[in-house]
Amino acid sequence: xxxxxQNPRHKITKRGQNVTFRCDPISEHNRLYWYRQTLGQGPExxxxxxNEAQLEKSRLLxxxxxxxxxxxxxxxxxIQRTEQGDSAMYLCASSxxxxxxxxxxxxxxxxxxx
Amino acid sequence: xxxxxxxxxxxxxxxxxSSSLNCSYTVSGLRGxxxxxxxxxxxxxxxxxxxxxxxEKEKERLKATLTKxxxxxxxxxxxxxxxxxxxxxxxxxxxxxxxxFGQGTTLQVKP
Numbered sequence: 001x002x003x004x005x006q007n008p009r010h011k012i013t014k015r016g017q018n019v020t021f022r023c024d025p026i027s028e029h030n031r032l033y034w035y036r037q038t039l040g041q042g043p044e045x046x047x048x049x050x051n052e053a054q055l056e057k058s059r060l061l062x063x064x065x066x067x068x069x070x071x072x073x074x075x076x077x078x079i080q081r082t083e084q085g086d087s088a089m090y091l092c093a094s095s096x097x098x099x100x101x102x103x104x105x106x107x108x109x110x111x112x113x114x
Numbered sequence: 115x116x117x118x119x120x121x122x123x124x125x126x127x128x129x130x131x132s133s134s135l136n137c138s139y140t141v142s143g144l145r146g147x148x149x150x151x152x153x154x155x156x157x158x159x160x161x162x163x164x165x166x167x168x169x170e171k172e173k174e175r176l177k178a179t180l181t182k183x184x185x186x187x188x189x190x191x192x193x194x195x196x197x198x199x200x201x202x203x204x205x206x207x208x209x210x211x212x213x214x215f216g217q218g219t220t221l222q223v224k225p
Contacts, residue, residue, distance in 0.1 A: 004157075006157075031211060033212060033213075035213075040217065040218075042118075042215030042216050042217050042218050043158065043201075043203075043213070043215050045212040045213065048210045048212055050210075055210055056208070056212065091157055091158070093157075097211075100163055100165075101205050103148075103160070103213060105150075105157035105158045105160075106157050107156055107157045108155075108156070108157045
């Protein structure tokens with residue numbers, strides 16, 4: 001299967017701890033997006049990479065959030081000093097520039113901050 | 115600022131009872147309008163992309179249409195397996211392709 005994969009699928013952590021999530025996009029896709037989704041809402045944009053370059057970050061993304069995409073392949077999203085308000089589903093999506101921007105999503109990582 | 119509003123928030127249908135979901139949008143320049151299906155606890159599954167007013171796309175019991183202000187997802191003779199949340203999103207003013215989503219319509223189809 002060559003779809004988008006995310007790990008871990010679930011993460012439970014205590015307030016103040018750091019967490020890191022991984023996303024492996026579809027191999028030929030050069031665009032990668034992170035979104036956050038809370039219950040009853042649609043996904044909300046967090047950040048975007050084209051190849052290895054991070055080209056946009058949401059104004060909603062605090063300094064506690066950082067993302068990387070080394071070598072333009074997989075991506076990681078780290079949250080430092082987690083807060084209860086960070087509890088959400090974190091979704092990764094990838095697309096191929098010039099193909100119409102159809103974004104294909106992974107299964108998500110469900111974060112619960114106690 | 116790009117905005118997307120979906121209605122209704124929830125919809126209950128009997129199996130075979132056709133209906134439509136609405137997505138109203140405000141963008142300064144539409145690059146694409148997307149429909150996704152999302153099952154509980156899973157990531158959104160891509161359904162359709164529409165690019166210009168008057169465009170229509172179909173897949174099984176689903177048909178998506180687009181005007182300059184809104185899009186409709188028509189569901190013909192739905193089955194219980196069509197139960198899910200349907201999300202609408204726009205690729206609008208940004209050059210990055212980020213999607214702006216509505217809050218979704220949760221569809222329940224009873225047998």
